[in-house]
Amino acid sequence: xxxxxxxxxxxxxxxxxxxxxxxxxxxxxxxxxxxxxxxxxxxxxxxxxxxxxxxxxxxxxxxxxxxxxxxxxxxxxxxxxxxxxxxxxxxxxxxxxxxxxxxxxxxxxxxxxxxxxxxxxxxxxxxxxxxxxxxxxxxxxxxxxxxxxxxxxxxxxxxxxxxxxxxxxxxxxxxxxxxxxxxxxxxxxxxxxxxxxxxxxxxxxxxxxxxxxxxxxxxxxxxxxxxxxxxxxxxxxxxxxxxxxxxxxxxxxxxxxxxxxxxxxxxxxxxxx
Amino acid sequence: xxxxxxxxxxxxxxxxxxxxxxxxxxxxxxxxxxxxxxxxxxxxxxxxxxxxxxxxxxxxxxxxxxxxxxxxxxxxxxxxxxxxxxxxxxxxxxxxxxxxxxxxxxxxxxxxxxxxxxxxxxxxxxxxxxxxxxxxxxxxxxxxxxxxxxxxxxxxxxxxxxxxxxxxxxxxxxxxxxxxxxxxxxxxxxxxxxxxxxxxxxxxxxxxxxxxxxxxxxxxxxxxxxxxxxxxxxxxxxxxxxxxxxxxxx
Amino acid sequence: xxxxxxxxxxxxxxxxxxxxxxxxxxxxxxxxxxxxxxxxxxxxxxxxxxxxxxxxxxxxxxxxxxxxxxxxxxxxxxxxxxxxxxxxxxxxxxxxxxxxxxxxxxxxxxxxxxxxxxxxxxxxxxxxxxxxxxxxxxxxxxxxxxxxxxxxxxxxxxxxxxxxxxxxxxxxxxxxxxxxxxxxxxxxxxxxxxxxxxxxxxxxxxxxxxxxxxxxxxxxxxxxxxxxxxxxxxxxxxxxxxxxxxxxxxxxxxxxxxxxxxxxxxxxxxxxxxxxxxxxxxxxxx
Numbered sequence: 001x002x003x004x005x006x007x008x009x010x011x012x013x014x015x016x017x018x019x020x021x022x023x024x025x026x027x028x029x030x031x032x033x034x035x036x037x038x039x040x041x042x043x044x045x046x047x048x049x050x051x052x053x054x055x056x057x058x059x060x061x062x063x064x065x066x067x068x069x070x071x072x073x074x075x076x077x078x079x080x081x082x083x084x085x086x087x088x089x090x091x092x093x094x095x096x097x098x099x100x101x102x103x104x105x106x107x108x109x110x111x112x113x114x115x116x117x118x119x120x121x122x123x124x125x126x127x128x129x130x131x132x133x134x135x136x137x138x139x140x141x142x143x144x145x146x147x148x149x150x151x152x153x154x155x156x157x158x159x160x161x162x163x164x165x166x167x168x169x170x171x172x173x174x175x176x177x178x179x180x181x182x183x184x185x186x187x188x189x190x191x192x193x194x195x196x197x198x199x200x201x202x203x204x205x206x207x208x209x210x211x212x213x214x215x216x217x218x219x220x221x222x223x224x225x226x227x228x229x230x231x232x233x234x235x236x237x238x239x240x241x242x243x244x245x246x247x248x249x250x251x252x253x254x255x256x257x258x259x260x261x262x263x264x265x266x267x268x269x270x271x272x273x
Numbered sequence: 274x275x276x277x278x279x280x281x282x283x284x285x286x287x288x289x290x291x292x293x294x295x296x297x298x299x300x301x302x303x304x305x306x307x308x309x310x311x312x313x314x315x316x317x318x319x320x321x322x323x324x325x326x327x328x329x330x331x332x333x334x335x336x337x338x339x340x341x342x343x344x345x346x347x348x349x350x351x352x353x354x355x356x357x358x359x360x361x362x363x364x365x366x367x368x369x370x371x372x373x374x375x376x377x378x379x380x381x382x383x384x385x386x387x388x389x390x391x392x393x394x395x396x397x398x399x400x401x402x403x404x405x406x407x408x409x410x411x412x413x414x415x416x417x418x419x420x421x422x423x424x425x426x427x428x429x430x431x432x433x434x435x436x437x438x439x440x441x442x443x444x445x446x447x448x449x450x451x452x453x454x455x456x457x458x459x460x461x462x463x464x465x466x467x468x469x470x471x472x473x474x475x476x477x478x479x480x481x482x483x484x485x486x487x488x489x490x491x492x493x494x495x496x497x498x499x500x501x502x503x504x505x506x507x508x509x510x511x512x513x514x515x516x517x518x519x520x521x522x523x
Numbered sequence: 524x525x526x527x528x529x530x531x532x533x534x535x536x537x538x539x540x541x542x543x544x545x546x547x548x549x550x551x552x553x554x555x556x557x558x559x560x561x562x563x564x565x566x567x568x569x570x571x572x573x574x575x576x577x578x579x580x581x582x583x584x585x586x587x588x589x590x591x592x593x594x595x596x597x598x599x600x601x602x603x604x605x606x607x608x609x610x611x612x613x614x615x616x617x618x619x620x621x622x623x624x625x626x627x628x629x630x631x632x633x634x635x636x637x638x639x640x641x642x643x644x645x646x647x648x649x650x651x652x653x654x655x656x657x658x659x660x661x662x663x664x665x666x667x668x669x670x671x672x673x674x675x676x677x678x679x680x681x682x683x684x685x686x687x688x689x690x691x692x693x694x695x696x697x698x699x700x701x702x703x704x705x706x707x708x709x710x711x712x713x714x715x716x717x718x719x720x721x722x723x724x725x726x727x728x729x730x731x732x733x734x735x736x737x738x739x740x741x742x743x744x745x746x747x748x749x750x751x752x753x754x755x756x757x758x759x760x761x762x763x764x765x766x767x768x769x770x771x772x773x774x775x776x777x778x779x780x781x782x783x784x785x786x787x788x789x790x791x792x793x794x795x796x797x798x799x800x801x802x803x804x805x806x807x808x809x
Binding site for chain 2: 528529533534535536537538539540541542633636637639640641643644645646647673674675677678679680681682692695696699
């Protein structure tokens with residue numbers, strides 16, 4: 001066995017031939033010479049990332065929460081990123097994944113808000129959550145079809161035309177679904193089971209109170225902070241209630257943390273047994 | 274007019290022997306006799322108003338808006354060929370959007386009016402287009418505070434504290450000059466503009482009219498919005514009362 | 524050959540600031556047969572008079588569906604209307620795809636207005652030669668708009684375009700209060716047909732062959748009714764009021780009967796009869 005850690009997990013030169021380092025230049029668009037020798041390459045991975053967005057419907061509204069971390073690989077690079085923002089009067093969008101792509105989405109939706117709500121508006125209310133979601137679906141699917149995705153998973157929360165709560169997901173592949181509890185990223189594995197206890201069936205959100213939903217989401221944020229190494233304990237929580245503007249609570253903290261179990265952790269970064 | 278029949282007034286790319294561009298002057302004529310529009314820069318915002326002659330009682334009341342928003346913080350109204358006004362607004366909106374895109378901030382009024390005027394001017398340069406048949410008031414509130422401009426078909430523009438375009442603009446301007454423009458608030462502005470619109474309008478000659486009014490001020494948090502119907506109604510009633518009182522004095 | 528130096532194209536202003544070519548385009552609307560639209564608080568009705576160029580020919584289509592919630596009536600150059608209706612359909616479908624909701628009637632009609640304006644400011648293109656009535660029902664309610672080739676769009680409670688449409692407008696103005704209170708679609712249609720009938724030449728009647736009706740509104744998708752389907756409303760027309768409203772409605776033009784009217788020189792026009800020169804024609808002399 002080769003004991004140099006550098007080669008572990010890499011394709012064996014003996015099998016695949018020497019690694020072609022020129023591929024690192026493959027994304028230089030416009031350079032004809034290089035483009036002829038390599039395929040065009042777009043983003044292959046996100047750079048600065050935001051982790052899970054967690055959300056759940058309740059009787060007459062929706063709660064969405066996301067932490068404020070922006071990670072650069074495993075480096076916790078930024079701790080002040082607001083990943084939930086308002087679109088129109090009663091809709092919020094929560095974004096996980098690449099932060100610069102998220103900022104692009106934010107610009108698109110800000111522009112959309114002006115074209116739809118400001119131009120030639122006779123007092124009608126035009127932009128609602130289903131419209132915002134459909135628009136984002138078109139944007140994300142078109143980008144993925146160009147093999148140049150916006151590297152995000154997005155949760156759109158708001159209200160349907162009939163005032164019932166609206167909660168729907170769309171991601172970098174253009175995949176979309178609606179549920180009473182939606183979490184992206186790590187949350188899809190760790191938080192969903194907790195939230196499903198409140199809404200075992202999709203229609204059960206009608207029996208959930210705001211307090212129950214809020215408690216469940218805050219609990220999820222804490223569990224995720226324990227388990228997700230790309231998360232922070234500082235987060236933003238948004239409550240949407242019928243007929244009210246979205247309520248943003250910023251700089252919330254995971255309370256009553258208990259790290260006594262940490263001494264029993266074994267492996268990476270801790271004392272080796 | 275001496276220009277008629279000389280052949281020097283048929284294209285915007287032809288000067289007359291004494292150096293005039295008649296097609297641009299004719300375009301300004303289109304703007305002169307259309308419904309009056311008033312713009313007022315106040316201490317804390319701006320007010321825009323337009324007089325809409327009711328051509329038919331079949332028209333839907335309160336619909337057919339004439340004052341347009343170009344961005345959150347900018348309003349525009351023009352007098353003349355209405356469709357040309359929409360064309361110009363479309364371009365101005367594109368400018369405001371692209372500025373937002375590039376600089377991540379709302380466009381300043383100074384930058385916007387420059388671009389809008391440039392665009393209008395381009396339509397006076399070529400024989401393949403015609404100049405805009407509109408006089409336009411642009412007003413907005415940006416980081417430098419409230420501002421108001423008027424653009425003519427020639428592409429020239431000036432900043433104003435208050436101005437009027439369209440039919441009766443002279444009388445309206447005379448009235449605007451009497452106001453204390455350095456301290457007036459938008460709320461007072463709404464009342465004054467309504468009064469002036471009713472004063473200038475001649476019911477016997479021009480028929481009935483509807484008054485449409487928008488503003489930007491503390492009440493709208495920097496957004497360009499229609500004046501609430503209740504306030505507009507109050508302003509119009511006060512305007513009519515003031516007119517009646519003035520009549521009695523005469 | 525021209526009336527004056529200023530009416531050769533749509534990019535030359537007259538010394539008084541008018542655009543004659545655009546005004547002439549408005550005249551093209553009057554070459555077409557009449558169309559009438561009425562809006563109640565919940566519904567909009569379009570009715571139109573179809574012409575056939577010759578006895579054995581089919582009747583010209585006057586109503587076009589745009590989407591489930593929107594449709595148009597046309598008067599003037601029918602092919603121009605088809606260009607505009609294709610554009611409207613495209614816009615409606617695109618908006619449905621992007622936002623998952625029906626396009627607002629106002630937005631749609633402003634889009635064709637902006638498109639029409641372009642043709643009035645560029646050398647080498649002519650303004651559209653067709654007027655439209657656009658009827659729609661959306662989340663802001665029932666709306667009726669009149670579109671003109673100048674790029675002007677106005678919203679009306681009731682509107683009429685095409686040959687002798689002034690007579691229909693007179694009827695609509697007279698019955699406006701009554702019509703605004705109408706709650707059933709049938710009365711709305713009958714009012715529309717009454718107005719349409721006032722535009723007819725003297726020995727022409729509304730028949731199931733020459734009458735088109737369309738309805739859109741609350742819980743009602745845009746639907747066009749033709750031939751046998753319109754009989755139900757034609758029977759409701761009051762024969763006595765027919766003669767009366769004709770007397771005070773028509774503006775006393777010398778009309779030729781539609782059947783033996785001279786054929787239009789322009790085969791594109793959906794017109795079959797001579798236009799009423801005096802209708803509301805604009806003054807074209809300085």
